[in-house]
Amino acid sequence: MMKYQLGVAVSDTEYLRRLADYIRDSKYSEQWQIVAFTHSEACKRYVKQGYKLDMLIAQPVLLAEIKPMLPKLTVIALVLAFGESTEEHELQQYQPLPRLLQRMSEIHARSKVLPGQAPTLEDRAAGTRVLAVCSASGGTGKTGLALHIAHAASLHRFRTFYLNLERWNSSESWLGTNRGEDFQKQEARKEEGLSELLYCLKTQSGQAGKWLLEHRKRDALLGADYLALCTNLEDRLTLNEEDTAWLLDAISASGQYDLIIVDMDSDLDGTHISVFEKSNLVLWVSNSSASARQKQNMVLRYGEQKWDERFTRMLGKFTYVDNQAISNQTVGIREMAEGDPASFQMPEIADWRGASDVKLLSSPLYRAAADQLFKQLFLEGEGMIAER
Incomplete structure (x- = not known):
């Protein structure tokens, strides 16, 4: 199975570590590799250095700063309550991690089969x-x-x-x-x-x-x-x-x-x-x-x-x-x-x-x-x- 690069931008370092630990020890480790950022500039540098992300999930304030650099990337706003952002895809940050990862994977699966989105060699x-x-x-x-x-x-x-x-x-x-x-x-x-x-x-x-x-x-x-x-x-x-x-x-x-x-x-x-x-x-x-x-x-x-x-x-x-x-x-x-x-x-x-x-x-x-x-x-x- 091909692994995808998941960017996660959240200011809470402890939340990032808990999410990374869960992915590493679950079935989702076969699908996702997580690269976590505590602020938007770190994510921007990562992209400028030539590294590739397949999807980005971020708090609305960070997502607003990062998204202009990644206009074609599937993004998910990680919100406290639905309606906090103007993004098409929103997920609540504080919910059981299995449910969060399942919904995230479903969004990615739908987006990657759109015309022209299949990854080439x-x-x-x-x-x-x-x-x-x-x-x-x-x-x-x-x-x-x-x-x-x-x-x-x-x-x-x-x-x-x-x-x-x-x-x-x-x-x-x-x-x-x-x-x-x-x-x-x-x-x-x-x-x-x-x-x-x-x-x-x-x-x-x-x-x-x-x-x-x-x-x-x-x-x-x-x-x-x-x-x-x-x-x-x-x-x-x-x-x-x-x-x-x-x-x-x-x-x-x-x-x-x-x-x-x-x-x-x-x-x-x-x-x-x-x-x-x-x-x-x-x-x-x-x-x-x-x-x-x-x-x-x-x-x-x-x-x-x-x-x-x-x-x-x-x-x-x-x-x-x-x-x-x-x-x-x-x-x-x-x-x-x-x-x-x-x-x-x-x-x-x-x-x-x-x-x-x-x-x-x-x-x-x-x-x-x-x-x-x-x-x-x-x-x-x-x-x-x-x-x-």
């Missing part, structure tokens, strides 16, 4: 954000950061897909029920994954969404979905710009995800360019070593030389992260000193230094920092309560 894809995580060199902790951000997203109720596009993808070592299984055993299982989805896209593109829903895997610890390794490693080595764009479009158009996190190679080629163009944000991961910084500068110069304006237009999406930079026990991300290219610092975890087998999510300090980074990237906005 483009509409569904527009609601999905894409975050690329990349690096100019190996050993910067790029994959660890990507997985921690996926975990943070799931904690904030973002339906998340983790897509590893590294040439030599070893992510199954810590993902899924076979965490810790060696690569030879993983390869022997030959589970259908990225290779088969790419084949489906090229031969039966209309069935790609259905294939994805049937073959995606779930990691309970991360709270995110992902695909099994390529059964044919050549498929990843020959992946091109067009294939990459098709792949991201297929995952987005499934309507199942709020966020796709793409874990990229330590390189820069056509696949990267395609991902960057599809991405809303790009995290470029480095560390404080002179070698890593030098490689980062060289790769960025190469991008500008090879793709010229096409590449420079993407640089506005880039956020630079200095991983393993904070050696003390201060939780969080600090802005770097003036003149430093990095925007954020992540903590160095002493127990991970030199370890050959790092247990996923084993550091509360790093988890907290990744959560703060996620919130700054996706949930910033005074007055906005993101209940997913």
